[in-house]
Amino acid sequence: MSDAKKPPNERLPEAEAIERAKQGDASAFEHLYNLHKRRVYSLCLRMTANTAAAEDLTQEAFLQLFRKIGTFRGESAFSTWLHRMAVNVVLMQLRKKGLAVVPIEETMGGEEESPKKEPGADDIRLAGSIDRLQLQNAIGELPPGYRTIFLLHDVEGYEHNEIAEMVGCSIGNSKSQLHKARMKLRELLKTSRAEKATRP
Amino acid sequence: MTCQEFERVLTELAGEFSFEQERHLRTCLSCSELMSDLRAISQQAQFLSEDAEPSPRVWNAIDITLRQEGLIHDSSPVRSAPPGWSRWRPVWLVPALATALVISGVILHQRTKTAPATVSQVAASLQSPESTMVPEEEQLLKLVATQAPALRASYESDLRAVDAYIRDAESSVRSNPNDEVAQEYLMNAYEQRAMVYEMAMDRSQP
Amino acid sequence: MQKRARVAKVAVVFLLVGAAFAADEIRNEYHFKVHRHASVSIINQYGPISVRPTLGNQVIVTVILHSDKVKVEQGQGGNRVSVVSHVLPGADAESGRADFEVLVPADANVTLHSTTGPLRAEKLHGDVILEGNTANVDVRDLSDGHVHVKTLNGPVTLTNVSDGHVEITSISGDVALKAVNGPLVHVNSTSGRILYDGDFGDGGEYSLMTHSGDIDATAPSYASIDVVASSQQGKVENDFPLQPAHSSFAAKAGSAFSGTMGKAASSVKLLSFSGKIHLKKRNISDNR
16 A cells, blocks of 8 residues: 555554554554553553653553554453553552552551541532542542552542552452542542632 | 441442441431442542643653664655654664674674674674764754754764763673673663653754 | 932933833743642743742742743643743844742642753752753752752752652763762763762662763761672772672672672662772761
8 A cells, every 4th residue: 555545644543553553653653642642641640640750651651562562462452451551650650659559458547547627527518519620639639549549440440359459459458448548538528618618 | 337337338338238238328317428429429530531631742752762772663755754764673673683693793703713803893883983973863963953053062962972872881781791780781871862862852842 | 399300310210220121131920829749840941940849839930031032831730830931033042041930839749841951949848850951950958759850961969858769860961969868869871970978878779870970979987788889991999898798799891899888778889881980988077
């Protein structure tokens, strides 16, 4: 097929782009990158809460993907394969930084068990009216360990057995920490709403 | 059932409640609101947007690295490669070929006295003479000269320094293929060159 | 009447001076409200960027533009603040210069890019990423955060940085680390000189690596390290009596030494391909 008759990259089916990328086609690589960059970057950004780190990790995830693309046989969806790779890259980085990827089995102190409550926060109701931007901000304020489990389960859709394998904890611990993360988010959202309500 | 007992079992619940738990939820406003809030948080989390986009530098860095590793090449004539730009390279050229050449060079050297010449010929094919640069580097310097002319001289000096580093590191790996320190030097040298490329490309963007 | 006339003349003078100042330089200030762990990114081709902490949940960016040939674009998306200076056609390093003073919450994650710099960050606890070509990079009194520095030719100085990961990559700029400790300290240079003056704090991984630059590491006699030093073509010197090494390191070429001190809590690698390496003992009387 002559180059002049090639369809524009925007219309290139993913499967064809993968095959071309295996042959080293630069435009195919770029097409795959453009198809998946937002999802990977959003994942990295949420898990690190840092744009520069998220960009570095996005770069690393795609580099790993492209180096291994020759081994992709289509057993799973390409996006699933890439996503899993991105999660592993982020988890490795968090481990390298010494951050709590694996949430501690037993909490160290009262701070995480019973977070301080803002006056009036108990009176605030949330159900049915959670603002996504507030939720995003609240996720950014979670301790790293809670944030990891919450993002992997509730945002990215991994099951507890998958999470346990990825982060190296027990299934029970994953469930327990997810519950604590949600409780903490509830508290943060209520506090945020209480602050808004008391603002003149 | 008390509220504390209910919350204790919450971690295991997946939407299926026992009769006692159902009854507690029906009668306890606080726990009912708690369940409602937690469900809402979990459901809303699924719809968090994925519209954040990395800056163009991310793709630039990926592109540069993959080209340096010989994993990609331009195929479309519309995106015609600048003259002299390398069209095709074997995959994993620098680290894997260097290692393979080291091994073959060592074997040849052990078998015959002419092997050192073969190794040196191979080494010469990988190396650029000090006074000239490889075509990709010339292209990069042209790009820098167009966008930031005052920086061209320093980029050229940096590239020469890094090339010298790579030459020495490759030579070291050739001599001691199993030496981890030599391999670490080589990887560091590649990283340094990748950084020069990355920064040159960044500075060349408007 | 005379007094009034004199006041009027002074006022006119002030106005004229002010106008002259305004004609050359333009000062802008931007305020952003942020939450914890905000991300702040400043990209500035020509000119200094200085970042310091401030109280409260706000980011304050003060920028002085040296001519009308440089513009600033600023924006905020959620907890991310981005300020970029754009140099217009015809500008040079002087007319395109913008001077940034940035105040951020101490836990903010900060990214600074400048071709000429200098770049300065102090007293922060978040991640700090600094990138420059010839920019002089000066980082001091940071703790807990990740510190990444990339420079081609600019000198890098880190002072009193602790408890985070430090990664510095320089082509020819010298790198000086004073009282820098942490779980990971990596410096990678092509021809820049590397100076370390600290105690290689407990349990860290320290790697100082250069192609042709020299490495001078000064440590106290109580340092607890497992050290490996090697130069393929340069000289290596050691002021310490080392115990036999835990690892079976043996340099394949050139000069080398290895061994342990104290409990060997931290691992230290000093590698220069052709430069000199000197592991010096700090005298107790030295003021640090």
